[in-house]
Amino acid sequence: MNMANGYIGKIARINLTTGEVNIEKPDDLFYRTYIGGKGFIAYYLLKEVPADADPLGEDNKLIFACGALTGVPAAGMPRFSAGAKSPLTGAFGQSDAGGFWGPELKKAGYDGLIIEGKSPTPVYLYINDDEIRIKDAKNLWGLDTGEAQEAIRRENGGGSIKIAQIGIGGENLVRYSCIINELKHANGRNGMGAVMGSKKLKAIAVKGSGKIPFADENKIKSISKKFLEIYMDNPLSRGLYEYGTAGGVAGQNAAGLLPTRNFINGEFGGANNIGGETMADTILKKREGCYSCAIRCKRAVEVQEEGLSVDSRFGGPEYETLAAFGSLCEIDDLKIIAKANELCNRYGLDTISTGCSIAFAMECTSRGILNKEFFEGMEVTFGNSSVVLPMIEKIARREGFGDILAEGTKAAAKRIGIGAQDILLTVKGQELPMHDPRGKTGVGIGYAVSESGADHMRAGHDTLFSKEGFSLDSVKPLGILEPVDVYDLSSKKVRNFIYLHDWWSFFDMAGICDFGPAPRGAMSVNDVVELLQAATGWDISLWEMMKAGERSINMARCFNIKAGLKKSDDMLPERLFAPLKNGRQKGTSINKDEFTRAISLYYSMMGWNEDGIPLRSKLGELNLDWVEI
Amino acid sequence: MILYKVEGGIAVSMEITIKLNSVLKRHCGDPAGKIIMKIDEGTKVGQVLEKIPIVKGEAEIIILNSKLVQEDAVLRDGDVIELYPVMGGG
Numbered sequence: 047m048n049m050a051n052g053y054i055g056k057i058a059r060i061n062l063t064t065g066e067v068n069i070e071k072p073d074d075l076f077y078r079t080y081i082g083g084k085g086f087i088a089y090y091l092l093k094e095v096p097a098d099a100d101p102l103g104e105d106n107k108l109i110f111a112c113g114a115l116t117g118v119p120a121a122g123m124p125r126f127s128a129g130a131k132s133p134l135t136g137a138f139g140q141s142d143a144g145g146f147w148g149p150e151l152k153k154a155g156y157d158g159l160i161i162e163g164k165s166p167t168p169v170y171l172y173i174n175d176d177e178i179r180i181k182d183a184k185n186l187w188g189l190d191t192g193e194a195q196e197a198i199r200r201e202n203g204g205g206s207i208k209i210a211q212i213g214i215g216g217e218n219l220v221r222y223s224c225i226i227n228e229l230k231h232a233n234g235r236n237g238m239g240a241v242m243g244s245k246k247l248k249a250i251a252v253k254g255s256g257k258i259p260f261a262d263e264n265k266i267k268s269i270s271k272k273f274l275e276i277y278m279d280n281p282l283s284r285g286l287y288e289y290g291t292a293g294g295v296a297g298q299n300a301a302g303l304l305p306t307r308n309f310i311n312g313e314f315g316g317a318n319n320i321g322g323e324t325m326a327d328t329i330l331k332k333r334e335g336c337y338s339c340a341i342r343c344k345r346a347v348e349v350q351e352e353g354l355s356v357d358s359r360f361g362g363p364e365y366e367t368l369a370a371f372g373s374l375c376e377i378d379d380l381k382i383i384a385k386a387n388e389l390c391n392r393y394g395l396d397t398i399s400t401g402c403s404i405a406f407a408m409e410c411t412s413r414g415i416l417n418k419e420f421f422e423g424m425e426v427t428f429g430n431s432s433v434v435l436p437m438i439e440k441i442a443r444r445e446g447f448g449d450i451l452a453e454g455t456k457a458a459a460k461r462i463g464i465g466a467q468d469i470l471l472t473v474k475g476q477e478l479p480m481h482d483p484r485g486k487t488g489v490g491i492g493y494a495v496s497e498s499g500a501d502h503m504r505a506g507h508d509t510l511f512s513k514e515g516f517s518l519d520s521v522k523p524l525g526i527l528e529p530v531d532v533y534d535l536s537s538k539k540v541r542n543f544i545y546l547h548d549w550w551s552f553f554d555m556a557g558i559c560d561f562g563p564a565p566r567g568a569m570s571v572n573d574v575v576e577l578l579q580a581a582t583g584w585d586i587s588l589w590e591m592m593k594a595g596e597r598s599i600n601m602a603r604c605f606n607i608k609a610g611l612k613k614s615d616d617m618l619p620e621r622l623f624a625p626l627k628n629g630r631q632k633g634t635s636i637n638k639d640e641f642t643r644a645i646s647l648y649y650s651m652m653g654w655n656e657d658g659i660p661l662r663s664k665l666g667e668l669n670l671d672w673v674e675i
Numbered sequence: 676m677i678l679y680k681v682e683g684g685i686a687v688s689m690e691i692t693i694k695l696n697s698v699l700k701r702h703c704g705d706p707a708g709k710i711i712m713k714i715d716e717g718t719k720v721g722q723v724l725e726k727i728p729i730v731k732g733e734a735e736i737i738i739l740n741s742k743l744v745q746e747d748a749v750l751r752d753g754d755v756i757e758l759y760p761v762m763g764g765g
Contacts, residue, residue, distance in 0.1 A: 288701075513732050
């Protein structure tokens with residue numbers, strides 16, 4: 047079978063224990079079955095990583111995987127996945143990033159990298175087309191990402207070299223440390239930075255001079271041109287351009303669903319001070335984007351004040367970051383939040399889990415579980431913005447109480463003891479993103495069943511499909527034909543979630559940004575299908591793409607079952623079954639019995655047994671007979 | 676400020692204020708996003724949404740006099756509607 051276009055056809059396997067580098071050339075069937083990204087990660091974890099492996103041990107493998115569309119010159123196609131067994135959840139770990147690194151890796155001649163073993167001393171990888179070298183990084187260890195990027199570029203002649211790296215957070219094995227490329231694009235969640243740090247791998251610097259082969263470049267051009275003509279008329283794409291994801295703060299607050307005071311409240315009095323419009327009017331320096339994408343949803347912010355400067359090289363805070371350090375901690379100082387974002391990108395920390403860890407600590411203080419003595423004299427209380435930056439420093443360096451918070455809030459709560467576990471807001475050990483499922487139950491299903499712990503990007507949110515209009519229309523090709531209420535937990539909601547989860551899982555396999563196509567962006571479902579056909583030359587259909595997405599979900603599920611996860615791990619934290627305490631949705635909660643029934647229904651619709659284990663017949667249907675559970 | 680007049684109105688005419696927020700403001704000549712509209716008695720929020728130049732489905736969050744409502748809410752004289760755009764994750 048001939049190799050498809052769109053891919054390079056090579057995956058590099060690099061063993062940091064032995065220093066060996068091998069190039070593998072999977073066949074077309076492998077590519078068409080597993081597509082890339084999440085699919086490749088699930089394949090290699092199931093095949094090669096013992097389910098009981100220590101996530102920070104030598105047996106874990108760190109996989110970087112592009113997809114069929116990574117690097118296609120169209121909007122929303124810049125992404126790649128990083129995956130491993132997660133040190134935060136102990137489960138299937140996968141986190142995606144945009145930017146320019148993924149396309150550069152393909153131009154250098156690789157669809158993915160499998161990093162094995164553990165180097166005895168700090169190293170970095172230098173990839174320049176056919177040349178893959180493991181280079182000494184002793185002088186880079188301990189540098190922040192900005193310093194390390196400059197040093198690596200200097201050492202390798204500068205130019206267009208693209209660098210994905212860890213900061214001191216990953217070096218110090220903070221369990222929610224991330225991998226950052228170009229200082230501002232993050233494989234943020236699941237602690238992939240700690241896996242990289244455990245292997246003593248500081249960075250992967252890539253320079254590629256090749257061209258990604260596509261089957262029908264004219265077709266790609268025409269789809270891309272069509273997108274450019276329509277995207278500013280699409281309300282969601284237009285909103286992302288104007289205000290970035292930060293634009294969501296005002297609406298979430300107005301709806302009474304802005305996570306506030308550690309998810310106790312849904313409305314924050316200081317929301318207007320931290321939203322996208324205020325950012326645009328004050329600290330915004332410029333709008334930025336990823337490879338070949340016109341939407342330009344990224345922000346670069348700058349602050350130059352005595353005692354507080356924010357460097358625009360590190361980008362700007364997303365909605366998640368604004369809410370995690372802002373409303374969740376009851377802090378309305380945009381400049382402090384911007385600095386917190388910069389520090390997290392300098393040190394390679396996930397802004398969601400870091401903000402959640404600080405809010406968790408604040409609530410521990412408010413309930414008398416922890417005191418000023420524990421926090422070494424700091425007043426770690428809601429609304430006290432002066433503690434945020436010092437706490438980030440302590441977490442990144444694992445100093446004092448920061449060492450406890452660096453383990454993630456689930457482990458921290460266990461260590462702190464009685465009381466702390468009652469206020470825990472995690473699923474499978476991962477801190478909740480900044481969307482309150484009490485007002486959008488499909489997001490709650492996603493948090494609960496997500497293979498990687500609480501994740502807000504497993505499926506398009508309920509709000510997109512609760513009314514007639516452009517966003518509901520955009521997913522009709524998926525078979526989602528009528529509005530479903532945001533609070534609904536019936537079979538209609540579960541079914542919609544399944545279809546949308548398959549769809550976005552395919553995005554995670556193919557290298558597609560959730561903000562490019564429908565339902566969150568302007569590119570139509572059918573244009574995504576045609577783009578994939580044009581890139582690869584396959585006669586692939588929407589049906590086959592959805593089945594591929596379903597396949598990846600089942601593979602990740604199987605890894606988790608082998609790793610010992612149970613039905614009880616598919617559950618939301620108790621706080622979400624209790625009513626919101628303020629705002630326009632005061633009193634709103636999720637009915638736990640209804641939610642539990644919805645999860646059981648989900649298992650059943652997925653072809654899983656009552657414990658959430660895929661039936662052999664389902665695995666067979668997905669061509670996964672080889673998976674043993 | 677933009678004034679929309681409903682043609683063929685019945686005897687009683689009322690006036691409401693609509694505030695467009697965030698990216699919805701682009702549909703309005705007023706930088707503050709404010710629209711004053713004359714409506715007939717019995718008009719529902721959904722009918723108002725059809726008369727202002729937004730994309731169908733774009734105004735996800737509807738607040739009437741500070742309370743969340745749906746499109747079937749009936750309007751009264753002097754009402755203030757605040758609209759916020761749809762957001763779906765991210």
